[in-house]
Amino acid sequence: MKGLDEAERMNAIRIAITHTETTIHPIHSLVCTAPAVSRELILYVTVTDGIETTINYVEGDPEVYESALRTELDIDEYEIYPDGDDGCYSYLRNELDAYNRALATAFQRETLAVIPPIEYLPDRRMVVSIVTTSSDFREIREEIPDELTVDVISVGSVPQIADAPLTVDQRRALETAWELGYYEIPRTATLQDIADRLDCAVSTVSDLLRRGQSSLVAAALDVNDHD
Template identity: 45%
Template sequence: MKSLRIAIRPNAELMAPEGNLAVAATGVDRHLILGGSVLDGTETTISYVEGAAEDVEPILESAPTVDEYDITPTDGGCFVYCRQELSESALTLFDAFFQDTIVVVPPYECRSDGSIRMTVVGSPSEVQAVLEEFPDAVDVDVLRVGDTVGGPASELSERQREAVAVAWDCGYYDVPRDRGIEAVAADLDCAVSTASDLLRRAESRLVANALDVRR
C-alpha cells in the first residue's frame, strides 16, 4: 500500500466557483469537503467552511448548477450540505480515481490559491496511475509519498511519539513553558542532547505534514 498527498489545481472549466468556496467567497479561509458522492452526474457533499454563513450563501444561491443546499452556522464557520449538477468536463476529474484499489481519504482541503489537497491510498501501481489519468486541464503537485495513512503522528517513530507525549505531559509545550528540555530528558531517562534530537525530528515531521511540504 502507498499513500500519496497531492495538490490538484483544476482550471475554471472543471471547477465551478461553488466547488471551492475559499476562492469564491470573500472572507472564507478554507473549505474542507468532509465527504460526498457522485451519482448520475450529481455531486452531493458535506463540507465545513471556515468563514461566515453570510459570505457563503450568496455564492450557492446564485450558482445555476446547485440544486439544493443547507447551511448550519457554527463558531468560526459553518457546515454546508450541497447537491449540484456536474458538467461533462467536471466529471472527467473523477475518472482518475476509478482504480480498483484506490481510496481517496477525506477531508479534501480547498484553499484560496485554487488548489485542492487530498490523500490517495492504494497499490503502488494504481497510485501512480491516478497521476497519469488526470486530464490535461489539471495541474498536479506531489506533496508527500508514504506508507501510512493514519495522520502525521503515525509517521513518527515509537521513541519520537514517546518523547512528544512526555514533553506535553510535563509542560514543555505550555505557554509560558512550565519545564525545560532537562525535565523531558529526565522523564525519558536519556541525555539532554538525545531528548532534544528526538523532539526536533518529531517536530520537523509534524510541521512538514501540517504545511504539506516535502522533507
C-alpha cells in the first residue's frame, strides 16, 4: 500500500473555536447568558442550503431552556425532550447567519470527519474534534471567519476515546433504557417503564442514567467526571 505524504496523512485534531458576542448563534449563546443552562452538546448536525438541523443535549433547567427558545429566539422548528430536572434533549432547525454559515462551510469537505459531540461552553468556546489531513486543516483555518479565534487543543494520529468506567447497575440501566426506546426521538419509553423493567424506584433509575451518561460524556470529551 502506498504511504501518504505528510500533508495528506489523517490526524485527529481537537480544537476550540472562540466566538464573539456578535458571531455566536443565539441558540448556542444561551449557555453564556442563562445561568440555569451550563453546557450544550451537539450530538448530530447537518447543514443544507444554510439551514442547520441539530440534535442536542443541554445541561441545565429544561423549562428555562424551552422558555428561551419559545420567547427570546427566532427558531424555525424545535422540540424539547426533558431528561429529569437538570437536562434535556432538543431538536432544533434554523437558518444560519453569515458567520455561522461560513463556519459550517469551512467544515464541509470530503476529507474531514467531525467526531461528536460538539461542545458549547459558557465562555463562548465551541470545542470540536475532527479527523482530517494537515493540508485540509490549514485550509479550514483560512476559511473560518477572522472574527473567530481558533486554538488547537491536541493532535494525534488516531482519535482517542478514554475508557468510560460504568458500574454494573449503570450499564444495566443504560442498556435497558436503550432497548425500551428511552433515547429514541421522540422518546418511546419513560423512566417509569425502565423502573418497572428493573424492579426499582424511578428516582433510582434517574440517578443511574444521569451518572452513567455523565461518565460516558466525560470519557468522550476526555475530561474528569465530577459527578
